[in-house]
Structures are given as structure tokens and as C-alpha cells.
Amino acid sequence: MRSLANRFGRPALEWTLRASMLLALASALWLAIHVLRERPAATARGGPTAVRAALTRWSTVETPERVHVAFDSVPTADVRDWLAALPAARTRISWEGAALTATAVAVEPVIDPKRTTRVWLAAPAGSNAAISDSMGLIDSVSARNGGAVITVGDVQGSIRGSVGGTTASAARSDSISVKPVLVFGVAYWETKFVVAALEEYGWRVDARFGLAPSGDVMQGAVATIDTSRYAAVIALDSSATKYASRIADYVRSGGGFIAAGDAAALPAFAAMLPGAAGTVIPEKPSGLDSIAPLQSLALIPIVQLKREAVPMESANGQTAVAAVRVGHGRVLQVGYLDTWRWRMGGTGAEAGDSAAVADLPRAHRSWWSGMVSSVAYAPHWSIASNGVLDPAPLATLVGALGEAAPQSRVRSTRLGNPRLLAALFVLAIVSMLLEVASRRLRGKM
Amino acid sequence: MTVRDSVHQTQRALELLFAFGAVLWAAAASIALLIAGAAAWIVILLGAVVFLALLWRARNAWSLERVALWFEERAPELRYSVVTAVDPRYASILDATVGPILERTDIARATRRTVLRSVAPAGAALLLAFAGFLIVPHRVRIRGTSVSEHAGALAILPNRLNPLTARVTPPQYARLGTVTLDDPSTISGWQGSRVQLTGRAGWSQSLAMTDTAPSILRLHDRQYTRDVIIDPHADQPPTVTLRLPDKDTTLRFVTGNLELAADITDDIGLGRAQFEFIVSSGEGEGNFTFREGTFGARKLDAERQLHLAVTVPFASLKLGEGDRVSVRAVAWDNNTYNGPGKGISETRTIRVARKSEYDTLSVNRAPPSADTAMISLRMLIIATEKLHAREAKTARPELISESGKLAGQSEAIRRKIQQIINETTGGGQIAPDTLLTTALGAMWDASRELMIASPGTALPPMYVAYKALQILRNTKRYYIRGIQQPIIVNIERVRLTGADTGHATPRGARSAERSNLDQIRVAYAQAVQLLRAAPDSAASMLMLMRAASLRVSPPLANALGDAIAAMQSGKDVTPALLRARRLLESAPSKLDSIPPWSGAWESPRRTPP
Amino acid sequence: MGISAKNAPMKPFTFATAIYESGDWESAQKLPSNLIDSIARYTAIPVAPTGVNVALATTEIFDHPFVWLTGHLPVRFNSKERENLEHFVRRGGFIVIDDHNHDIDGQFHKTTHEELARIFGATSLRPIPKNHDVYSCFFKFKDGPPTTTQELNGWGDNLVHKELFAVMNGNRIGLIYSSKDYSSEWDFEPDTKRFMEIDPTRFGVNLIVYALTR
Helix, strand or coil, X not given: CCCHHHHHHHHHHHHHHHHHHHHHHHHHHXXXXXXXXXXXXXXXXXXXXXXXXXXXXXXXXXXXXXEEEEECCCCCHHHHHHXXXXXXXXXXXXXXXXXXCCCEEEEEECCCCCCCEEEEEECCCCCEEEEEECCEEEEEEECECCEEEEEECCCCCCEEEEXXXXXXXXXXXXXECCCCEEEEEECCHHHHHHHHHHHHHCCCEEEEEEEECCEEEEECCCCCCCCCCCCEEEECCHHHHHHHHHHHHHHHCCCEEEEEHHHHHCHHHCCCCCCEECCCECCCCCCCCCCCHHHHCCXXXXXXXXXXXXXXXXXXXXXXXXXXXXXXXXXXXECECCCHHHHHCCCCCCHHHHHHHCCHHHHHHHHHHHXXXXXXXXXXXXXXXXXXXXXXXXXHHHHHHCCCCCHHHCCCCHHHCHHHHHHHHHHHHHHHHHHHHHHHCXXXX | CCHHHHHHHHHHHHHHHHHHHHHHHHHHHHHHHHHHCCCHHHHHHHHHHHHHHHHHHCHHHHCHHHHHHHHHHHCHHHCCHHHHHHCCCCHHHHHHHHHHHHHHCCHHHHHHHHHHHHHHHHHHHHHHHHHHHHHCCHHHHHCCCCHHHHHHHHCCCCCXXXXXXXXXXXXXXXXCCCEEEECCCEEEEECCCEEEEECHHHCEEEEECCCCCCEEEEEEECCEEEEEEEEEECCCCCEEEEEECCCCEEECCCCCEEEEEEEEECCCCEXXXXXXXXXXXXXXXXXXXXXXXXXXXXXXXXXXEEEEEEEEEHHHHCCCCCCEEEEXXXXXXXXXXXXXXXXXXXXXXXXXXXXXXXXXXXXXXXXXXXXXXXXXXXXXXXXXXXXXXCHHHCCHHHHHHHHHHHHHHXXXXXXXXXXXXXXXXXXXXXXXXXXXXXXXXXXXXXXXXXXXXXXXXXXXXXXXXXXXXHHHHHHHHCCCCCCCCCCCCCHHHHCCCCCCCCCCCCCCCCCCCCCCCHHHHHHHHHHHHHHHHCHHHHHHHHHHHHHHHHHHCHHHHHHHHHHHHHHHCCCCCHHHHHHHHHHHCCCCEEECCCCCCCCCCCCCCCCCC | CCCCHHHCCCCCECCEEEECCCCCCCCCCCHHHHHHHHHHHHCCCCECCCCEEEECCCHHHHHCCEEEEEECCCCCCCHHHHHHHHHHHXXXXXXXXXXXXXXXXCHHHXXXXXXXXXXXXXXXXXXXXXXXXXXXXXXXXXXXXXXXXHHHCCCCCCCCCCCCEEEEECCEEEEEEECCCHHHHCCXXXXXXXXXXXXXXXXXXXXXXXXXXX
């Protein structure tokens, strides 16, 4: 008599084995079809030429299911956009670029009559950056603390900032209307030479030289002080006191104000200024130092700086120039006294320093103009820029392709595992063999 | 002569005739092809073809029988007797019969007609072709195209502006030889020089360098142009240095001689030189009188260097108390073109003291100038200030070393001041000036402080010494005749008490500073933009810029010259253009970090607090 | 801490007389105080009560952008004086050179012209037109430079010099040359001004106002 196991268990086992075999075969068949239908993955590494060649293949003769690109330099806009279009063709992309440098460039018009341009470059600390325009290299700078700023005279076309293998490009996208500057001061050398410096630089200047009760020396009408008329107001001494409230309104509405020399110590302007006036430090007895002329001048140091104030220059360990925002406007407090001595040369500028003294008026002009530009108000309007620009290439790349992911972290699907097919085949064979063995041995056990 | 011989003779003539005709036609055809501008091998080939074709056409002349038939054609009365007679089978039989008949026949006339018909047209064609060759213009003969399509044709005409030779002959007064320049882009020479330019094919042009400013000479040859910069140099006036007297002097007694000496140099050649003097006498408004004169005048023969010296007895100047003699050396060069150029030396003044001034004034030679001591002290102060500024960050051994060096300089200045004291006091015979003693004492203190490596405490005595020397220099240098006490105005008392009232008028604006480089800057931007699209135009602009910058900025002119040379030789022009750009624009101002204020400027010496 | 405008160190205008080697630079010793007095009388310009003497050959000259130079004797600048004078004018200083002789072809005039031609160029000295700003910037002088009593009394060359001459720096006067002998005209005690019907120093005020404001 056959045992119960033989009567009931064995056929069940054999059926199970047969079912298992059929299931494994069916799965293997399905998997084989899936694998045959599945498109391969592809990888490209290297520079623009290699990536572009790979893209051409992927878009024509190959249709990979997914691709991975390892960049050694930031791709150009067309390559980037090409890669970004691949997912629409059912090709998934991933990328990496350990050597890529994060760089960004911005171009800002300086508010001055000479169409000066300021180029802001964001770059890693310690990196060397080169700035160029369509005419070629402008200058190079070693960046620290997040980047660098270069101010250039005239630029042609777009500006490019190159750091490592990454080049960012931008162009002046807005134009400005430079308005006149208003200067208040008594008839004295400082007023004369500040006005002269600005005019010689190219600024239009309205001025009031305090002279006599019968009348002051005027240049331009000083009726309205507002941002539609003036880019900045400069006060050099107490003659501007009677305009203090109008100047305050002007600054709050966006205008720029410079309180220099004696005006930097006037109570009438104290509320607007970045700090308080310290004790006067007299000029150096040895006279003007042609290497660092401002260090030799008499100074009203700026002390007790407000929290939001920004120290801009120092002399002999004291803050000499500081800036602060007031309302919509900006205010500069200048503690140097008699900056005209710098222009005239003064005692101490001996023949041994002839190279440095040769162009004192020009240096004086540029410095004063720079200070005015730093606070001046000017309406901007946008201008169209030609050409393809890429002010932040790495950021744009991330925006187009997503975050970088090293290839080792790219997950593949389980179905892609080539061992699965082999395992199914083995399962089918084993199931079949076991079933056959079971049948053969059924009567003998 | 047998009939056969006769026919043979005519055959020879006809052969020669037709050959000659073929030659003439071939020649005419060849010349026609030359006029049309065909290549030489085509001319020869076609000529040969024509010749052979015509020979082939006249091949019957080489057959005796055909020549005999030619006879028959022209003399039908012969009734084919000549043709039969030339047949060797019948020649011996018919010779006797046909011979006389042949002699009676007028073959010469036919022959003459044949000659005319064959040779005349060929000759006429040849004459026509030859005439055409002489008359038709050369340019049409070069190619088969018409004159209006000559661009391609004329392009093969050589550029007569390359190579170019310039011979520069300086003005006669310069006595310099002619200079030859091969293929110059810039022709430099003295103002007044003559320049002779010669080029290919023997053309020549002369011009004169009359201006002082560089200019561009544009040469045209058909569609070719060439720019050359003419860079004239002005003849500089002589440089005159007065050696004696070496300083101003005040004399108590007018005895002895006045020694005058000067060194004079010129870039081309001197013409004459002399010493000039002015004697001023008198005192007080309206009482001054002046006498002028010269000493040691010499005519020169274009020497480039001269040491002029003369001794003048003081007695010849007839000087009195209070008189002043100003002397200087003057020289003229030989410039006959736009000169002569005049060079003038410094002036020295010899003063004769008045008796009334003896007590208050040192009437010996003026004390040695404290200038050098002042300049040295100035440099020492700057160096000490810099050391003091970094004193806190400097290691002590290094501070001692550097301060020690400054102490050495301080000591040298102190010794100089001591020397001045010795000289002015006659070795201690009279009391020294208090300013000098103040300076001396201050430098003692400064040296001591520096020796103990304390630059900060050395500075105050240095300032004291500097101030003292400054005052001394001003007061001791000049002859002060009774300076009165200045009147001190009581400002507060007189403030705004004037009877008149002035009224200030409006101020007009100053003109903006214009640089000589502004226009060149604009042209540079345009030239760079044209580099790719129109390189010839860009090269011309660069040439104009170079000429404009020769006087204004020689380094810029050099950079532009390098750029032009690079363009002409096909090299990369970028490095030279970048150099030019740097020179045209002021150096960009840089901040090596992102500033906290967007309008930050590059200060003359930025040191953040 | 802080200082008020009252004690802010507003430096006053200081009248400077140029010291030069070759001549009698000190020949008009009351002129500085006279012009200082006039500035105080007619304007509110802060002014130092006494003048200073500054050597043209030193860099002190650059501390005083207004300088008066006069004399009777021949003017022969040394190289440092020449260099400083050129820098002084080109950087924006204002210097008045006045012939104390009131001469043409006198030695001061001839030698000064020679020096100025050497420094600034042969054609640098140009006549100042009558309608120039310097003749009207404070007091009005319709006929150009006011005539001096020296000219009217026939001292010197017995001529009335109708024009002043200038070396320009851009569109501004940097140097004035005068043959009118203002050094004699203004060389008197300031207090005697009150006895004068017309103050002759008013043109001096114009010169200083021009220098300070143009």
C-alpha cells in the first residue's frame, strides 16, 4: 500500500515543481523580452568635444535609456540645453562635475560721467579670476572673501569672468542718466578744488560759494534739492547748515549726500551721519606723503559708528570715511580736512617722489569722483543686450539638469540585474529535474 | 631642258611659294593669338597647325603629275600633252614634240597669278596682325578679357609701392649724411630734412619734413595703397650748465677776478656761446639802473660739446656798494632751418654788501645749503614712520636691526648738520645759528632713540629738526634787506566795514580734462571691431593711431607698431593690442574681495580699520 | 564726544608772498596786510591777519594756492623755482606777478617774460579781455584793469598799460602778469584806506575772489 505521502504529497510536490518550472520559464521569457526591449545606458566624460560627440550619438544612432555625463568644465549653453531636452526623449540624465568652479559675474554701470563699469565677480576664495570683454583681457585678480570687484573705464560687448575652467558672461543691462552734483562751501580752497576736481572729471556741478552778505558766488540755481535735479549733494562746511532739512528730505527720498571736512562735524547733519566726530588730528609736520597722501592730512576721525554704518577708509588707525543708508538714500561722512593739499602737492612731496606727485590732480579727481559715485542717485533703465549670456553657468546647469550625482549613486533597477535571468533559468531547470526525478522514483519508494 | 625638267622646275617654285604662304599665314595667326593674350604654347601650336594645314592643302604641288595637270589647267591648248610627257614611259618619245609647245606656252603669267593669290593675302594678313600688335594697348594683350573686367587682370600687375626705399637727407646745417631706409613703415629725421622715396619700376617722389608733429603719408598706385609715418624730430636747443660761480655770493670787498665756466652740449652742433651779465644798481622805487653786457663770446663750428671759461676782473664791472651782478651762460645752435635754438643756464648773483649791513649779515660766501640734509631727513622720517607703523608686528631682532640702520642714517644727517655749523661759524669763531643748534640737538635725540630700537619716540625730535632746517633754508638762502615786522590786521574790527559793496557774479563751469589719448582711445575701439571684417581698414587706423601717439605716448606708439607688424606678417596681434589697450586706459581699480558697500572705490591706500 | 562747527578747524585764507632768489621780492611789504584788510572789509571770507612769505623753490608754495610775486630787479629763476612755478600753475594755483617798476623793456619785464616763455611756452602769455570774469567777479571794472597812480603820474615807462596778461590753465587763469605796478599802488598802511574816496585795492579783492572761487 502506498503511503499517504506518496498518495497525496508527492503529486502535489510534483505539481508544485511543474508550476514552479513553468512560472520560472514564463518569467524568464518575460524578462528576456523586457531586456531585449530595454535601451542601454551610456556615459560620457571629458570636455566639450567629447560630450558633444556623445550627445550627437545619443540623439541619432543610439537611444540610451539613461545617460551619465561627467563634466570637466562647465558646458556651453547649447550643450546644456541639449542635455536638458533628453528626458523629453525618454532618456534619463545624471551628471557630475567635481572640478567645476562656482562662478558668477554681474555688470553694473557706475554713476559717473565717464561710463565707467563695475564688474562683480563671485569666485571661491584664493582663486584667480580673469576679466575680459570682446576686446580681450581687461585684468586679472586673486579673489578672496567670496569674489572681487573691478572697475573699468570702457568695455566692449559682453564681459566674461573666467575662474578655472568656468567662464561666466554678462553685459551692461541698464543705462543711467547722470545728474549734476550740488556743492555747498565757503569761498575757500577746499570748495574751489572739490568743485574743480568734479568738473574736470566730467561731472556737471551746481555750487554755492559763501562769500559775502551781498551775495554768494553761485553756479546754477539752488532752488530745489531733489532727486530729479541732483545725483548727490556735498557739504564742506557750515555754509550748508541752512539747507540741512532739505538735504535730509532729499537723502531720505533716495539722494546721495557727502558731509566732508568741517561739515562732517556739524550737529545739523549728525542724525544722518554714520558716526560722531572725534577730536581733530592735525596734519603731519613732515608734510604730504606722496605714497599715501591722505594719511598726512588733518583729520576729524569718525567715532561711535552706528551699527549699520560701513567704515570705508581709515587713516592712522582711525576711521576717516564711513557710509550709511538713510531711508532710500546713502550718506558718506568724510573726516579728511583740506583734501586740496593732496592736489596741490604740499610740503613733503619732494623730487624723490616725482613719479607719485606727477599726477596729483588726476588722483584727487578720481578719488572725489569715486566718493560721489558711491552715494549718487541715478535713474536706471534697461537696455537690450546682444549675444548669449551666462552670468552664473554652474547655477544654470544645476537649474537645467538638477543636482549633480556621482555615477556610483545612480540607482539601477532590479530588473536590470543580469543574474536574474540566470537565476530564473536555474530555477526552471531544477524544478523540472526534480519533478522528473520524483516521477521516476515514485513507484520505487 | 626636257619637259619633265621644266615641270620639275615649276614644281619647285610652287612648293616654295605655298610653303612661304603657309609660313605667312601661320605667322599672322600667331600674332593674332598673341594680341588676344593666349599663352605661348598655344600660339606656337596653332601656328604649327595652320602651317601644316596649309601645307596639306597645297600637297598637290608635291606631285609632278598634279603640277603637270596644273599646267594643262592654265593652258588648255596643251591638250594633256605635258601630263603625258612627264610620264616616264612616254617622256623620251614626246619630249621632242611637246618641248617646243611648252616653250611657246605662257606659263609665267599663270605662275605670277598664283603667287599673288597665295602670297599677297598672307602677306596682307601678316601686316595687319603686326599692326594690331603695335597699336592695341598692352593691358588688353595680357588676357583675353576686356578692360572693364580688368580686376582679375590687373591683379597680376605688381605693386610698385613694394619694396619702398627712402633716402633721408638732413638739413644742410646739420652736416649729417644721407640715410637710406629699406621698406620703412616710419621715416624719422630732423625737421627740415628732405625725403626721397623710390619704388618698383623706377618711380620717385620727394618731400620735405617741415612739421614737428608726426603725420601719415599715403601712397597710391592703382588699387594699391601704402601708409608711411613721417616722424620729424625738432632740433633741441643747447643744454648749458653753469659751473662757475657755483652759488650766489655776497662780497664785502670787490677785488680779484670773477671766474666763469660753463659746459655746453647740443644734439647737432653749436653756433655760438657767451656769458651774459646784468648789473643792477640803486635802491628804492624809481632809483634802479641796469647795465647789460657779455663776456667770452665765441663763434663755434658745429661742435657738439664745449667748455666755455673766462676770467673777468671785478674792476671791469665797476661795481659799487649794493650792486648786484647776475651772470649766466647762453649758447645758440646752428639751426638755420627754424632756429637758432637758444639754451640758457642757471643764473648766479654776486652781491656787493653795503657797509651798513655788515653787522647784520654774514658777508662771506653764502652758507652751504641745507637742502641735502633736509631731503635726507625727509626720507629718514618716512622710513621711521613706516617702521613705527609695523613695530607691533615686527619681531624684536628684526626691529633692532632695521632701527639700527635708520640710526646710522640719522647719525649721517647729524654729522652733516655739524659740518654746516662748522662752516658757518668758521670753526667756532662766531656763534652758530640757533636753528642749526636746535636741529643738531634734535638729531642727537633721534639717533639715540633709534639706537635703542624705539622708532616711535625718535619721530618727534626728527620733526623738530625738519622744521628748524626748513626755516633755516628759507631765511639763510636769501638776502633780506631790512624786513619789517608784518602789519597784523584786526580782522574782527574791519570785518564788513567797507564802504563799497561788491556783488558776486555767477561762476562758469571748468572744462573737463581732455586727454591727448581720448581720440586715440575711440579709434582703438573702432579698429578692434574692424580687425576681422576689414583688416586693411583696421591696419590703416592703427597706423593713424601710431602717428598720433608718437609724441603723446611713445610706449603706446611702440605697442601699435608691434601690432601693425604682427598683422603684416600674419602673426597673432592680440598681445600687442592688449599692451596698447593697457596704455590707453588707466589701470582698472581692483578690490580683491566683495566690499560691504556697492559703490566702494579704490582708495589711495586702503587699510580697513 | 564731538566738536561743534564753532571750533571746527576752518583754516583761513592766507596771503602768501613769493620769495625768489634773484630779486627784491620783499619790495612791497605793506601790500599783503592791505589786501588782507580789504578781504575782511568787503567779504566774509575767513582770512589770516598776517601774510606769509614762501620760497618759490620749496614745496611750501603748494600750501598757499594764491601767491603774489613782485620786484624791481631782473628775474632769473633757478631750476627748482621754475619747476615749482610750472607745477603750481598746472595744479590749479593762482600767482600774480607784478612789475614793481611799471616798465616795458625794463629788466624785470624782459627777464620775467623770458622766464615765463621758458616755463610755459613762447605764446603762453595772452592778454586778458576786458569782459573777463576777473574784472567782474566781485567789483565791476568795465574798462579792464584799473589804472594806477604810477601810470598816471608817469613813473616808470610813462605809459598806461591797458591790459593784464595771463597764462591759462584750461579755461581758468593760472598766472597773471601785470606791468601796472599794483605793488606800489597797494603798498600803504591799510588804515589810510578810510581817507580814500575810492579804495584802489578793490581789484585786489577781485583777484583773490577769482582765485578762491573759479
